[in-house]
Amino acid sequence: MLMMVFDVCSHGLLVLVLAPLFVGVIARVKARFAGRTGPSLLQPFFDLRRLFFKNSVYSRTTTWVFRAAPLVVFAAMLALSLLVPLGISRAPAAFTGDILWLAAMLGLARFFMITAALDTGFSMEGMGASREAFFACLGELALFMNFITLALLAHGFSLSGMIGVDAPLSWEHAGPALLLVAASLFIVLLAENCRIPVDDPDTHLELTMIHEVMILEHSGIDLAYMLYGAAVKLLLFAAILVPLVIPFRTGYPPVDMGIFLGGVTGMAVLVGVVESVMARLRLNRVRNFLLIAFVLAFFAFIVGLWRM
Amino acid sequence: MTAWIDASCILIVFFALAMLATHRLIGVIQLFAAQAFVLGFVPFFLHAHDLSGRDITLALGTLVLKAGLVPYILFWAIRRVSMRSEIKPIIGVGASLIFGALLIAGAFWVSLSLKLPGKPLSDLILPCSLATVLLGFMIMVTRTLAVAQVLGYLMMENGIFLFGLSLFDAMPVIMEMGILLDIFVAVFIMAIVVNHINEAFERSPGSNRGKMGESG
Numbered sequence: 105m106l107m108m109v110f111d112v113c114s115h116g117l118l119v120l121v122l123a124p125l126f127v128g129v130i131a132r133v134k135a136r137f138a139g140r141t142g143p144s145l146l147q148p149f150f151d152l153r154r155l156f157f158k159n160s161v162y163s164r165t166t167t168w169v170f171r172a173a174p175l176v177v178f179a180a181m182l183a184l185s186l187l188v189p190l191g192i193s194r195a196p197a198a199f200t201g202d203i204l205w206l207a208a209m210l211g212l213a214r215f216f217m218i219t220a221a222l223d224t225g226f227s228m229e230g231m232g233a234s235r236e237a238f239f240a241c242l243g244e245l246a247l248f249m250n251f252i253t254l255a256l257l258a259h260g261f262s263l264s265g266m267i268g269v270d271a272p273l274s275w276e277h278a279g280p281a282l283l284l285v286a287a288s289l290f291i292v293l294l295a296e297n298c299r300i301p302v303d304d305p306d307t308h309l310e311l312t313m314i315h316e317v318m319i320l321e322h323s324g325i326d327l328a329y330m331l332y333g334a335a336v337k338l339l340l341f342a343a344i345l346v347p348l349v350i351p352f353r354t355g356y357p358p359v360d361m362g363i364f365l366g367g368v369t370g371m372a373v374l375v376g377v378v379e380s381v382m383a384r385l386r387l388n389r390v391r392n393f394l395l396i397a398f399v400l401a402f403f404a405f406i407v408g409l410w411r412m
Numbered sequence: 413m414t415a416w417i418d419a420s421c422i423l424i425v426f427f428a429l430a431m432l433a434t435h436r437l438i439g440v441i442q443l444f445a446a447q448a449f450v451l452g453f454v455p456f457f458l459h460a461h462d463l464s465g466r467d468i469t470l471a472l473g474t475l476v477l478k479a480g481l482v483p484y485i486l487f488w489a490i491r492r493v494s495m496r497s498e499i500k501p502i503i504g505v506g507a508s509l510i511f512g513a514l515l516i517a518g519a520f521w522v523s524l525s526l527k528l529p530g531k532p533l534s535d536l537i538l539p540c541s542l543a544t545v546l547l548g549f550m551i552m553v554t555r556t557l558a559v560a561q562v563l564g565y566l567m568m569e570n571g572i573f574l575f576g577l578s579l580f581d582a583m584p585v586i587m588e589m590g591i592l593l594d595i596f597v598a599v600f601i602m603a604i605v606v607n608h609i610n611e612a613f614e615r616s617p618g619s620n621r622g623k624m625g626e627s628g
Contacts, residue, residue, distance in 0.1 A: 398513075406517055
């Protein structure tokens with residue numbers, strides 16, 4: 105029992121420390137691309153600390169939904185993090201079929217975020233909410249197709265069985281399908297976390313924003329929870345993707361952890377590079393972008409079946 | 413080497429799908445060049461242990477002609493006629509992607525019952541080549557722009573080339589080179605045809621009608 109509590113705590117701590125760092129690495133890479141030195145890697149921590157010490161301001165049109173949303177989002181992301189193995193740190197709450205739970209937590213967080221955005225009665229937030237809901241539908245389709253393919257390859261319905269430290273998928277056996285799954289999941293990562301080809305996290309033009317416009321009305325500690333939740337989500341997607349791309353294990357825990365952390369850093373750099381070299385897609389093309397993710401996942405599924 | 417062949421096959425179909433999803437003509441040509449580039453390396457992977465002059469000729473021929481010269485000619489053609497860069501497909505990009513997925517599934521399904529003589533190194537070559545042919549055909553019939561149709565045709569040929577590679581030992585190299593040359597000539601002729609079409613469009617009845625309407 106004590107061991108379990110320790111596991112959960114250490115895993116959670118790892119997530120909470122790595123998530124802002126991940127965002128910091130992306131910001132640094134983007135700054136380097138733009139020819140600037142960029143903020144410190146710890147800048148997201150400072151921002152979060154500043155926000156955590158501030159009070160929130162609430163509009164009179166909002167109800168309890170608006171106040172509950174940040175906590176629900178943050179809590180859902182933490183619950184989700186218990187299912188995702190991080191390097192040698194095994195997922196504390198893994199069980200058969202936890203990929204469904206993962207999707208459910210994502211859905212719960214999204215539901216509250218969208219309802220809170222609608223709760224403000226601000227038309228721009230409503231637009232953001234509508235876009236988020238639409239793109240999330242398509243993203244979820246691709247995500248599930250990927251999970252089905254991975255379940256097929258790994259002969260199991262637990263995320264830990266697919267990407268865990270004990271039972272990694274091997275590229276020699278399932279290489280072609282994994283190649284496609286990795287590409288598809290990367291698109292889903294960019295879309296789910298509102299990174300550049302889909303949504304620009306730096307823009308503050310209400311007409312084009314998706315995620316940022318939905319948290320416009322949140323302030324102070326509420327905003328901190330929202331931002332922290334988004335950072336954790338980004339990290340978890342990277343943590344799912346990295347073991348697929350680098351599936352080998354040496355057997356020495358420190359080396360494996362190093363490989364994992366290196367992979368996560370590489371993923372942050374990759375996201376930063378994509379954000380720097382690509383332009384935002386026109387809003388009506390985001391749909392096609394997500395459809396590509398789905399078709400790639402479907403293709404991976406067929407290749408997986410073919411090789412069975 | 414089988415892993416490399418597998419990866420090449422997957423990449424070739426991936427580029428085909430990307431071509432199906434691309435809106436800009438320049439992007440489609442670049443994707444085609446990338447696809448031909450990957451295709452050019454497949455003969456190397458197929459006979460990695462005993463590379464013969466035939467493999468090298470075939471690979472180099474593919475790389476130079478398809479990944480170099482053909483895209484160059486197409487770029488030249490669209491620059492010369494300053495064509496519109498947006499591809500307007502008959503059915504939308506989203507729908508064509510879904511159809512593309514179905515075509516890939518169909519290609520794999522057909523390959524299940526297709527027994528070819530000889531033992532190919534990778535079992536992905538056959539379904540992926542069929543998928544590329546079908547996707548190329550799809551591009552050919554759903555695009556309205558002549559150059560895009562040319563690209564669809566070229567992609568189909570890429571698929572046939574991959575198919576031929578799986579039967580490589582049974583196919584004389586002269587025939588392969590003949591196909592390559594055919595394609596080269598075809599692109600050349602199509603570039604000329606496209607030029608003429610575009611010049612003809614400038615004096616098309618449609619534009620005249622507009623002027624007549626104004627005067628009348």
